[in-house]
Amino acid sequence: MRFNRSVAALLVGLVLVASIVLLAPRASYSRQDRDATLATASRQHPAGTDELGRDRLVRVSAAFLLSLAGAIAASAITTAAAAAVGTLAAFGPASVGWLAMLACDVFLALPWLFLLMMVRSALPLTTSPANSAAITFLVLAALGWPACARAVWRGALNLRNAEWMLHTRASGLRPVQIVRHAIPNLLPLLVPQFLVCIPAFVIAEANLGALGLGVGEPLPSWGGMLLELDNSAMLMQTRWVYFPVALLVVVLLLLDAIAVEVE
Amino acid sequence: MSSEALLRVSLEAAYPGKTVLRDIHFELRRGEVLGLVGTSGAGKSTLVLALLGLLPWRGGRVTGEVEVEGENLLARSERRLREVRGRKVALIPQSPMTALNAAISLQSHFVEAWNAHESSGRAALHARMRDLLAEVQLPSDPDFLRRRPPQISVGQAQRVLIALALLHRPALIIADEPTSALDPVTQAQIVDLLRRVNRRHETAVLYVSHDLVSVLRLCDRIAILDCGTIAECLPVDELSKASHPSTRALLDTLPVPLDLLLSYRSSTAVAPLQLVIAR
Numbered sequence: 001m002r003f004n005r006s007v008a009a010l011l012v013g014l015v016l017v018a019s020i021v022l023l024a025p026r027a028s029y030s031r032q033d034r035d036a037t038l039a040t041a042s043r044q045h046p047a048g049t050d051e052l053g054r055d056r057l058v059r060v061s062a063a064f065l066l067s068l069a070g071a072i073a074a075s076a077i078t079t080a081a082a083a084a085v086g087t088l089a090a091f092g093p094a095s096v097g098w099l100a101m102l103a104c105d106v107f108l109a110l111p112w113l114f115l116l117m118m119v120r121s122a123l124p125l126t127t128s129p130a131n132s133a134a135i136t137f138l139v140l141a142a143l144g145w146p147a148c149a150r151a152v153w154r155g156a157l158n159l160r161n162a163e164w165m166l167h168t169r170a171s172g173l174r175p176v177q178i179v180r181h182a183i184p185n186l187l188p189l190l191v192p193q194f195l196v197c198i199p200a201f202v203i204a205e206a207n208l209g210a211l212g213l214g215v216g217e218p219l220p221s222w223g224g225m226l227l228e229l230d231n232s233a234m235l236m237q238t239r240w241v242y243f244p245v246a247l248l249v250v251v252l253l254l255l256d257a258i259a260v261e262v263e
Numbered sequence: 264m265s266s267e268a269l270l271r272v273s274l275e276a277a278y279p280g281k282t283v284l285r286d287i288h289f290e291l292r293r294g295e296v297l298g299l300v301g302t303s304g305a306g307k308s309t310l311v312l313a314l315l316g317l318l319p320w321r322g323g324r325v326t327g328e329v330e331v332e333g334e335n336l337l338a339r340s341e342r343r344l345r346e347v348r349g350r351k352v353a354l355i356p357q358s359p360m361t362a363l364n365a366a367i368s369l370q371s372h373f374v375e376a377w378n379a380h381e382s383s384g385r386a387a388l389h390a391r392m393r394d395l396l397a398e399v400q401l402p403s404d405p406d407f408l409r410r411r412p413p414q415i416s417v418g419q420a421q422r423v424l425i426a427l428a429l430l431h432r433p434a435l436i437i438a439d440e441p442t443s444a445l446d447p448v449t450q451a452q453i454v455d456l457l458r459r460v461n462r463r464h465e466t467a468v469l470y471v472s473h474d475l476v477s478v479l480r481l482c483d484r485i486a487i488l489d490c491g492t493i494a495e496c497l498p499v500d501e502l503s504k505a506s507h508p509s510t511r512a513l514l515d516t517l518p519v520p521l522d523l524l525l526s527y528r529s530s531t532a533v534a535p536l537q538l539v540i541a542r
Contacts, residue, residue, distance in 0.1 A: 163361035172349030184366035
């Protein structure tokens with residue numbers, strides 16, 4: 001428990017630092033300092049600048065907050081959808097349950113990377129960066145629910161057959177009341193699902209960004225910054241290009257530690 | 264005790280590929296206590312579920328009639344069945360610990376059960392709860408009601424379930440082996456409690472059990488369930504005249520002669536006697 005709390009405190013600390021960096025006067029993730037492109041650390045740019053002379057610390061902070069907020073939102077949507085589909089499949093008529101689980105299987109079998117490329121290529125080139133970020137996380141949420149829904153379905157099936165569930169029926173409780181009875185029993189299943197999905201979505205967004213399918217420029221994203229790493233000439237110039245990937249690993253470790261601890 | 268039939272049953276029940284209950288016929292009068300006795304696997308729990316229209320939830324199918332106050336429940340919609348369950352016919356389940364939802368407080372159990380059939384507010388519920396908890400000899404302080412089922416004893420849980428069953432003053436209580444998970448002392452207390460409820464509120468009780476001693480203490484009549492059918496049904500006082508082999512077999516398991524048990528039936532000295540037998 002102590003470990004869990006310190007990990008959470010560390011993560012909150014990172015969020016605070018990133019917010020302060022972003023809120024500082026003259027901090028801008030898109031302003032280009034043409035006199036200092038690919039600069040190393042300096043008083044003006046504590047983590048150096050990128051190819052276009054944009055402050056790396058500000059961009060990493062923005063990318064961190066954006067990806068965390070997006071991943072949390074996407075995870076909430078995925079978990080809610082999974083809870084709805086899973087409980088409906090377990091408590092509804094057998095045919096509904098069968099259809100819902102078939103939908104899950106179809107979703108799990110889809111070549112989702114290919115699908116994602118199709119979705120992104122179907123979007124007009126004029127899609128704004130903010131929209132591209134929203135779409136990226138929405139697509140991740142849409143892809144994440146089936147595996148989670150299967151887990152919820154199994155848990156809800158156990159509840160459906162539980163003795164106390166039979167007793168609620170024998171007491172004449174309305175369906176709405178029975179669902180209210182069931183939710184506290186599903187929370188131990190839903191909370192870990194929610195927490196596990198967050199780091200998964202953070203890394204998924206980073207991977208998509210590295211393929212050029214994620215959040216659009218000039219909005220900073222982990223993926224966009226990881227792209228810098230495939231230019232060996234840049235790697236020679238300054239070590240600070242490793243900063244985003246190092247922070248990404250730390251954040252993922254923290255998120256995983258929290259998820260594991262709660263589970 | 265009026266002679267009007269409160270419950271009239273005539274049914275068959277089956278799970279896929281297997282008939283469990285055939286040719287079940289019996290009646291229960293207002294205020295009467297009928298003991299339903301049978302060996303494990305005789306179909307007792309199936310019958311309980313069938314009476315409440317809950318067998319489909321266990322994958323079973325029931326045909327025939329379950330008439331409560333002249334209304335055949337099996338011909339009614341699920342919505343109408345829901346209105347009857349808990350209000351006219353209440354269930355005291357077999358294993359108290361698993362029959363309560365471990366994730367919510369005792370108070371929430373009462374609130375939900377109350378809201379299922381009543382629209383009157385909290386004040387009415389609290390007054391009713393105070394009376395009920397006193398009747399089943401449980402504390403009614405907020406501290407106790409905030410507890411969750413795993414934080415109370417099995418005996419307390421069974422009392423909570425009895426209080427829940429009495430909440431809407433049902434005409435009939437179906438008690439499905441309510442003492443099987445309890446120690447002998449608590450068993451005797453619960454049987455006494457059921458008897459008191461029956462006397463005080465004229466509530467009819469269908470007492471399902473494999474424990475003949477408690478049935479003899481509590482019931483007016485006794486029905487023997489054997490191989491999915493009612494083998495014999497007779498007043499407890501005339502049990503010595505039983506002729507069916509399965510009834511005789513059950514009587515042979517009694518640790519004390521039947522006459523002796525029956526002579527203690529109306530007296531208050533039964534509880535110590537049952538303790539002696541249980542040992």
